[in-house]
Amino acid sequence: MRLIDLTHTFEGEMPVYPGDPHPTLMLMEKEGCRDYWLETSMHVGTHMDAPLHMIEGGKYLSEMPVEKFAGRGYVIDARGREIISEELLDGITMEKNAILLVLTGHSSRFKSPAYFENFPMISEGFATRAVELGVSIVGMDTSSPDAPPFPVHKILLGNEILIIENLTNLEQLLNVEHFTIAALPFKLHADAAPVRVVAIVN
Template identity: 40%
Template sequence: MTLIDLTRLLLDDTPVFPGDSAMTLKQTRNLDEDGYCNHELTINMHTGTHIDGPMHMTDSRTFISDMPLERFVGKGCVLDVSGQREIDFKPEYETIVEENVILLLHTGHGELFGQPQYFTDYPVLTERFAEWLVRKKVKMVGFDTPSPDKDPYAVHLTFMNHGILIAENLTNLDRLLQTRSFEVFALPLRIRADASMARVIARFA
């Protein structure tokens, strides 16, 4: 069994989406001085690798903690869409993407994580592709970018209005491109919020 970590490491200087509050991670207790170690984290739910729930941009009253666990675990599927500025539907996807999968999109943009253009010059999904994914009944869509779209966030709304979760700021998706079959475990904190940081891993034999 092989496990691939698709999660960004959280550090004190982890970059956040422009306009979001900064994250801080500091050690508050030291073994030599206090007899134990402790760390304190101040973070908004959309920092690093995280999952957006429907409450993020709609009037849904469903917190991410209210969602059933099976929504965060499932058969995975990855598409190599690297080099595309606008990610659109292609006919061959009909046979590649099955219903109820967790779909991961490798754009290659994740290589820019930590640089300013990561948050400003990322590829986006078309509304047509988003609507097709709704018809395919995918559980979740994840990518190595900070967002599937830009203002006015029509793709976000399409997904959230149809119960599709969104996983942002993934990494290591290139390591799945040659894998025929894998599972995805994308578990958020059990937190009463619109979204949550998550540990996302892929597992295959």
């Protein structure tokens, strides 16, 4: 068995959405031990969005069944595309509750100011097709699948398909025939949470 980490390291100098505060990760030494204080938005680094993030009355992340967080993984190679459209899913069949990952190559800019600029986006047609395929999660290596007014977020989250943003290392899965994804977020009563995402290759 081989594990591939698809998660960016959580640290204070991570890029954040323009205008948002950076996370505070502060070392406190007391009583002979080290302790870290963390103050952060949930929407930084590799994180998972729950329906509540965009859907009025949607579920909190803590309310999602744990079965949602693991499943057969599939990766779509969308490098070089500005818009990730539904034809990339033509002829593809997937297991129900699969985890669909979109490789754009944009994670190479993660620590650059350009990361939040001109990033590839998923089309509404692609999101609708993901719903039809019955996936449980859509994840990608960009800061968001779309831009305001966030129609793709609303299509996916409105169908209780979770979203993972800011993945990395997806290119390592391109030639892997079969893999499982485990994406376990903090069990927070919130609209999102940091998540550790790992591909398990047998």
